[in-house]
Amino acid sequence: MLTQVLWRFRIVFSKGAELKYISHLDLVRAWQRTLRRADVALAHSQGFSPHPKMFFASALPVGVTGRSEMLDVLLERSIQAYELAARLKTQLPCGMRVVSVAEIALAAPVLPAQVVAAEYEAEVAAATSSEDVQSRLDQLLVAVCLPRRLQRDGKIRDYDLRPLVQRLWLAGRRGDAYVIAMRLQADAHGTGRPDEVLSALGFAGQVRAIERTRLLLLTNGVAAPSHPR
Amino acid sequence: MIANDVLDTILPAVSKPGRYTGREWNQRIKDWSKVALRVALAYPDVYEVGMSNLGLAILYDILNREPDVLAERAYAPWPDMEQAMRQAGLPLFALESHRPLADFDWIGFSLQYELNYSNVLNMLDLAGLPLLASERIAQPSTPLVIGGGTCTYNPEPLTDFFDLFVIGEGEQVTLELARLYVQSRSGAAAAWKPNFLRQAATIEGVYVPSLYVAEYNPDGSMAAIRPVDCSVPPSIRKRIVPVLPSPPTRPVVPFIRAVHDRGMVEIMRGCSRGCRFCHAGMVYRPVRERPMTEVLRAVDELLVQTGYEEISLVSLSSSDYSAIQPLVQALSQRYGEQRLAISLPSLRTDSFSVELAETIQRTRKTGLTFAPEAGSERLRRVINKGITADDLVRTAEAACASGWLRIKLYFMLGLPTESIEDVLAIAELVRTVRSIGRRERGRRFQVGVSVNTFVPKPHTPFQWLPLADAEQIRARQAALRSALRDRSVQLSWSDEAVTWLEAALSRGDRRLGGTILKAWQLGARFDAWAEQYKPELWQQAFGETGLDPAFYASRQRSFCEVLPWSHIHTGVDVHFLWDEYQRALRGETSPDCRQGCMDCGVRSEWHLECCPQVLLQSGQP
Numbered sequence: 001m002l003t004q005v006l007w008r009f010r011i012v013f014s015k016g017a018e019l020k021y022i023s024h025l026d027l028v029r030a031w032q033r034t035l036r037r038a039d040v041a042l043a044h045s046q047g048f049s050p051h052p053k054m055f056f057a058s059a060l061p062v063g064v065t066g067r068s069e070m071l072d073v074l075l076e077r078s079i080q081a082y083e084l085a086a087r088l089k090t091q092l093p094c095g096m097r098v099v100s101v102a103e104i105a106l107a108a109p110v111l112p113a114q115v116v117a118a119e120y121e122a123e124v125a126a127a128t129s130s131e132d133v134q135s136r137l138d139q140l141l142v143a144v145c146l147p148r149r150l151q152r153d154g155k156i157r158d159y160d161l162r163p164l165v166q167r168l169w170l171a172g173r174r175g176d177a178y179v180i181a182m183r184l185q186a187d188a189h190g191t192g193r194p195d196e197v198l199s200a201l202g203f204a205g206q207v208r209a210i211e212r213t214r215l216l217l218l219t220n221g222v223a224a225p226s227h228p229r
Numbered sequence: 230m231i232a233n234d235v236l237d238t239i240l241p242a243v244s245k246p247g248r249y250t251g252r253e254w255n256q257r258i259k260d261w262s263k264v265a266l267r268v269a270l271a272y273p274d275v276y277e278v279g280m281s282n283l284g285l286a287i288l289y290d291i292l293n294r295e296p297d298v299l300a301e302r303a304y305a306p307w308p309d310m311e312q313a314m315r316q317a318g319l320p321l322f323a324l325e326s327h328r329p330l331a332d333f334d335w336i337g338f339s340l341q342y343e344l345n346y347s348n349v350l351n352m353l354d355l356a357g358l359p360l361l362a363s364e365r366i367a368q369p370s371t372p373l374v375i376g377g378g379t380c381t382y383n384p385e386p387l388t389d390f391f392d393l394f395v396i397g398e399g400e401q402v403t404l405e406l407a408r409l410y411v412q413s414r415s416g417a418a419a420a421w422k423p424n425f426l427r428q429a430a431t432i433e434g435v436y437v438p439s440l441y442v443a444e445y446n447p448d449g450s451m452a453a454i455r456p457v458d459c460s461v462p463p464s465i466r467k468r469i470v471p472v473l474p475s476p477p478t479r480p481v482v483p484f485i486r487a488v489h490d491r492g493m494v495e496i497m498r499g500c501s502r503g504c505r506f507c508h509a510g511m512v513y514r515p516v517r518e519r520p521m522t523e524v525l526r527a528v529d530e531l532l533v534q535t536g537y538e539e540i541s542l543v544s545l546s547s548s549d550y551s552a553i554q555p556l557v558q559a560l561s562q563r564y565g566e567q568r569l570a571i572s573l574p575s576l577r578t579d580s581f582s583v584e585l586a587e588t589i590q591r592t593r594k595t596g597l598t599f600a601p602e603a604g605s606e607r608l609r610r611v612i613n614k615g616i617t618a619d620d621l622v623r624t625a626e627a628a629c630a631s632g633w634l635r636i637k638l639y640f641m642l643g644l645p646t647e648s649i650e651d652v653l654a655i656a657e658l659v660r661t662v663r664s665i666g667r668r669e670r671g672r673r674f675q676v677g678v679s680v681n682t683f684v685p686k687p688h689t690p691f692q693w694l695p696l697a698d699a700e701q702i703r704a705r706q707a708a709l710r711s712a713l714r715d716r717s718v719q720l721s722w723s724d725e726a727v728t729w730l731e732a733a734l735s736r737g738d739r740r741l742g743g744t745i746l747k748a749w750q751l752g753a754r755f756d757a758w759a760e761q762y763k764p765e766l767w768q769q770a771f772g773e774t775g776l777d778p779a780f781y782a783s784r785q786r787s788f789c790e791v792l793p794w795s796h797i798h799t800g801v802d803v804h805f806l807w808d809e810y811q812r813a814l815r816g817e818t819s820p821d822c823r824q825g826c827m828d829c830g831v832r833s834e835w836h837l838e839c840c841p842q843v844l845l846q847s848g849q850p
Contacts, residue, residue: 017233019484021246026484033254033482033536036567044568063241091536093254093484208234 006043006053007075008106009084011098015066017209018095024059030093031071038087041076055111057215058118058186061193065211068099072111117166117216118186120194123177123208130170133178136201137168146200161200164192177208186215231319231327239313247485248276249310251302251324254482255534257289258325259299265411268292268300269323269333269372273340273348274757279304280481281489283543284378285339288399290477298407301325301333302481305348306355308754308761314355321355330356334410336372338391340380343734344727344757346387350749353390360746362392362439366426369419373410377403381436382467382512383687383794385454386734388438389742392422393429395436396797397467398498400474402434430461434468437461441796443739449780451738451791466798467512469835473498473519478530482537491539491572492531496524496556500545501822501841505613505813506602506644508686509545511806512799514831516822516841521552525559532569539570547573548582549823551845557588575600578616583627590631596677597628600639603647604654610816611646613809618658625662629669636662637677642705643697644683645813652705655680656712663717674717680709681723684732687794688801690809695783696732699725726764730756732782733771738793741781743774802830 015027022030032052035042044050057070085101092098108114126133140146146162167183180201184192194210240246261267270289272279279285285302292300301323306314314321320329330336336356338349353360358371365371376387377395384394395402406429413425430437440461444452456463476494483490499516500509528540542557544550553573560571571589576582578599586597601621603609609616628636640655659678666674682702685694706722713720734741748770755761771778786792788807795803805827812819819827822841826832832840 018250018252021240021250022484023247026247026486029486030254030484032538036536036538037533050568062246094252208237 004043004076006106007078008104008108009073009075009079009081010102010104010111011071011073011084011088012068012100013066013071013092014097014099015060015069016095016097017065019093020063020065023062024056027060028054028056030096034088034091034093034096035073037091038084040073040079040084040087043074043076057111057115057217058191060212061195063210064120064194065209067211067213068215069212070111070215072104074106113188114217114219115215116185116187116218117183118192119167119181119183119213119216120210121171121213122180122182122194122198122203122210123174124180124198124203124206125177125208126203126206130173130178133180134170137170137180140165140197140201141168148196148200150196159190161192161196164190165197168197181213183216231322231329233327235317235319236327239310239317239319243310243313244307245276245485248304249306249324251327253484254536255479256302256325256481257293257299259293261299261326261328263297264299265297265414266295266299266335266407267333268298268335268337268407269303269330270300271303271330271336271338271352273305273338273345273352274342274755275307276304276483277485277487279339280483280487282339282341283493283495284341284399286477286480286493288337288377288403289481290479291400291403291474292407295404295407297411301328303330303336303352305345305352305755311351311355311754320357321352331358331372333372334414335375337375337377340376340378340384340387342757343380343386343731344762346734346745347749347753347756349387350390350746351754354749361389363389365392366422366439367420369421373422375406379508379512380735382508382797382799383735383737384436384438384797385443385739385793386737386741386745388739389746391438392426393435393437395434395468396465397434397799398470399468400470402432402468405432406435427460433466436465436797438739443793445740450786451793451795453791454793454796464796464798466834467800469515469800471835471837473517475523476519476527476531478527479534480531482535489541491541491570492528492535492537493541493543494524494527494531495519495543496547496553497544497550499841501549502546502615503613503809503819503821503827504602505611505690505809506641506683506686508689511689511801513545514799514801514829515835515837516843518550518552518842518844520844521556521559524556525563528560528564532564538568539572541572541574543574546575546577548577548579548585551843553585554588557585561588578620578624580623580627583624583631586628586633587631596635596637597633598637598639599624601658602639602641603644603651604640604656604658605651607816608644608647608651608654610818611813612644613813613818615818615821618661621658622661622665625665626669629666629674634666634670634673635675635677636666637679638662640678640680641683642680642709643702645691645694647697647705649705649708652709653712656709659713659718660715663715667717672717675719676717677719677721678713679721680706682725682728684728684735686735687792688797688799688806690806690813692736692792692806693786693788693790693810695785696729698783699729702728724759724762727756727759727762729778729782730764730767733778734781736793737781740774740776744770744776747774800831800834802828805829 043053053074055072060066081101145160148161150157164185171179171181373392376391381394426437443454446452497518499513501516602614685691751766753766
């Protein structure tokens, strides 16, 4: 059997507030259909139930928007990156935008395996002083461990949140809300959840919006941002 | 308009929040201030079910094509969302503009299943509207509540809640109503509604229940249902479109997985088989096939507009579409490379259908479904389901030879004249299929058997019949279960508690309005969902409103009895139905419309030159 010639593209895209309640699985299907509408020859796996060769960097939690999410697609037909970007632009559902498209080496490691960390910004509408906010952030950062309990699908999981928080800072104000930014570990050993950090800070119930601002990839052993600022 | 930050306070805590946000591909957002008519198309079940309904997709398309009309969508919120909305004081809103339903001019409900009725009331209540049409009629700015769909062939149980019903195919009549509405509203006085309704009642296919009076005999049966005066037609004939309009090719593509998560192109309307139990087969006459070139063009367009990876060729009996083989071949040729999956719902039980299935099967051969409906040859003659045991054997052999590992069979229990021998004949048939499977495919072969209790439906030859006795059904289910103890056979049943309610509501009269209202007040919601359905609420509602469900569900009616739906005319002559009923009792079959006309009345009713309207005469390829 002939080896199939494929082209690999990395699509950086945003997912806005309009679509923040759309789950990852649903987003995958929406991308599949977007690519079909864009008349892009997506490669499929062989076998009984072929599935399209698309690889997302990381699933975005429901309720969180994304500023530069990432997706690798393998195509059966060659296309210029700008042409692909232009076609996607007309076919993406409202709320999604293409940030960039680039052809990348087919041999590069699979995208989700490259992700090491993610940065988030949260709008917190807390009726408190910026000194108080800052001191809460400091307290969290000086803590040696932060035991947390997660409940999901009726299962209880105890874990330590502290090592997952790599950076945490007050990024400013937006209207009457504070913008709290954080960089959280996101790899095979553990993934920090922004809502967990915010509730550890005592802001549960005051969070107005959370956005994942960028994903950090491991390239040549160095963590690099998905999209330069 | 419901603001996004308000939704942000409740959506994170509800299941599947994507049901409530809209913004899907191909949704139409029109300028609210630049239209003369705003329609909310509502489906009284969850989003995933409602989004699978082709009828609403057709109306959404037709209405939004009109420059001065807009149509949006609304579905029943799941109980967790309902609770959150009531707590936050949020009204039911439409997905496109997020405006409350009360802001619309029309709320059009698609009524496809009787067990959705409590949801209709709940949606009206969540919209903040009075439930009773009689309370809304004096409120000029309250939306009109309109019903359409399969259930409106007996609209009587819902007449308290609806201003009007559209009976039959909605493509033309909806626009006629829209024009009348726009005229009536422009510069109209506060009391425009009664005038509008009177005029609407003269449009063919429109039923305004408040203009009809029901009278009853001392024994509770119906004496008459008559118009209030001679300006209102005594009977309402369903609407049909003489030629199928072009199918919608730019449907909304949902983000969350709909029950039918694929593109749909209707290839044929109506069914020529004449199965005597089948409501759809009687009420959707005449048969009209869509030209194959039009189907192909629609598929092309649909795929470009949606990006769907699967399309369904919709009809009541796909393998009866006379050009099905060339159509399927053309589609496979055209789209094979793009990995388009094609699905054919409702395949006939014959080896031709297996061949068809083989042509469209591109991936794993998971399962094929057939509906012999009855176990014995005799009973199949009674219901006019013209297949033989040999047909089924050949079908199973062909399916196994082509590599299928699972066959699913649909049967009914409680059919007229059914005896225990007929029931045991189901087990016999299943065992035959199973042993063919074992022989051809080995131990991995499975047979799925789905056994539903037969509900005699209005406008069918069995409309006079009672629902079979629940005890007897239970005994027959047990007999079937013990006759089919086998690990390679999976048996499933319909729930008797659902069956009696479906039977009572589908065969009821207007007095049931009070019962439906009561059941909703007691908390009935999502009765079509096993985990939500509480039959005891309905029992209590019947009790408190002084009505006996058995009177509607399990009583043999005579030919002379005025049936609650007798003023609704499907074009099929009641004498034809009675004749078919008598032939059934004698075990006589009737031919397929394509083989010979039984003169059901439809052809002469609409003066049809060709009925059934088919592309190729049988005998040709």
